[in-house]
């Protein structure tokens with residue numbers, strides 16, 4: 391084997407790719423990670439702008455999800471704290487206490503007593519049910535079967551948006567949505583230093599175990615060779631050879647990398663998209679308002695710096711506003727920014743006076759795939775798409791999305807590569 395031959399090449403240095411790298415590195419696999427951006431992290435990176443730590447929109451790590459145990463197993467320390475469950479629900483210009491906690495239910499004027507009892511029963515049922523049993527239903531169908539009360543239906547859609555970032559209840563699979571509702575009910579952590587602190591620890595873990603990481607390396611064609619190996623071309627003329635590839639880029643781009651004859655079903659995946667406004671202020675005009683969601687419109691607002699250190703000195707206020715996009719929506723960047731700023735104005739009147747810096751991302755992919763009813767049949771028990779080519783990323787799990795899917799599929803793909811290489815080694 392040549393110098394330029396690797397047991398595994400990982401394409402993409404986001405959360406999925408770095409989890410794969412850390413797992414492969416620990417197992418002593420000769421591993422190369424290629425990332426097209428100037429630095430690793432993908433959508434889990436944190437940009438430092440004027441000393442303020444901006445995740446790419448609001449990022450909350452689910453305490454009871456799939457990612458936390460995998461990160462801990464890999465030695466990643468997660469510091470930060472859990473925001474209080476509650477806040478406000480906005481219905482036009484009216485606001486109500488969110489009935490997302492026992493006190494919230496008692497205090498909220500959104501629901502009458504009969505509705506409150508029904509709502510508590512539905513939350514209890516969701517906590518206990520088996521999400522897989524609802525794989526034939528969309529979330530909209532689940533909601534229609536669950537309740538006829540319009541306000542409770544709206545609450546379920548709001549909670550659904552919060553945990554999945556999806557604003558397409560008529561399309562998203564109920565089983566994935568319910569799995570994320572169960573995870574969401576366990577609470578979240580806002581991470582100190584932003585999600586970059588997770589990325590940095592995974593990166594260091596991989597490098598310590600001799601994984602080579604190359605940034606500014608945009609992978610172009612992937613060619614399967616007759617001897618069962620793969621050839622990878624980057625901008626550099628020297629091709630790279632490997633026994634296994636873990637692909638973590640967008641699902642829609644994979645066919646293109648494999649050549650014209652390849653038509654993978656992942657081309658059809660619709661991403662989940664949103665508009666995010668990341669804001670740093672010297673102080674909040676209204677310090678009482680720390681969290682709000684729209685129930686009549688698809689908005690989110692949360693002050694993350696109340697629970698995590700998100701600036702160099704830890705003195706600034708970092709908050710995120712988000713609008714969940716419907717897949718059929720056409721997006722006008724200026725209009726999106728205006729809508730996000732207006733939503734913030736309702737909650738924090740005069741916020742512009744205290745601004746340190748802000749950033750608007752009008753149309754960002756939150757998840758590579760909007761999970762649909764029946765698309766789970768595209769995933770088999772193995773993450774291999776072709777012999778020696780494995781998929782990982784937030785789109786590559788039948789049952790989960792977001793960081794849960796990214797971390798779980800990154801680990802799974804790496805374990806399959808290790809297993810294959812060990813079997814070949816023992817056979818020789």
Ligand SMILES: Cc1cc2nc3c(=O)[nH]c(=O)nc-3n(C[C@H](O)[C@H](O)[C@H](O)COP(=O)(O)OP(=O)(O)OC[C@H]3O[C@@H](n4cnc5c(N)ncnc54)[C@H](O)[C@@H]3O)c2cc1C
Pocket residue numbers: 401402403404405406407424425426427430431432433434446447448449450451452607608609610638639640664666754755756757782783784785791792793794796
């Ligand atoms: C606004 C927003 C809010 C979010 N909030 C949450 C949240 O609260 N909780 C949560 O769990 N998740 C959240 N997420 C989702 C989470 O950030 C992602 O699910 C996760 O970071 C995806 O990791 P990944 O490795 O699958 O993909 P990515 O992070 O996209 O990584 C893929 C990497 O591959 C690289 N790449 C692509 N093509 C190539 C190529 N040809 N050659 C080389 N490199 C390539 C890309 O540059 C990228 O770095 C949020 C995302 C957004 C955008």
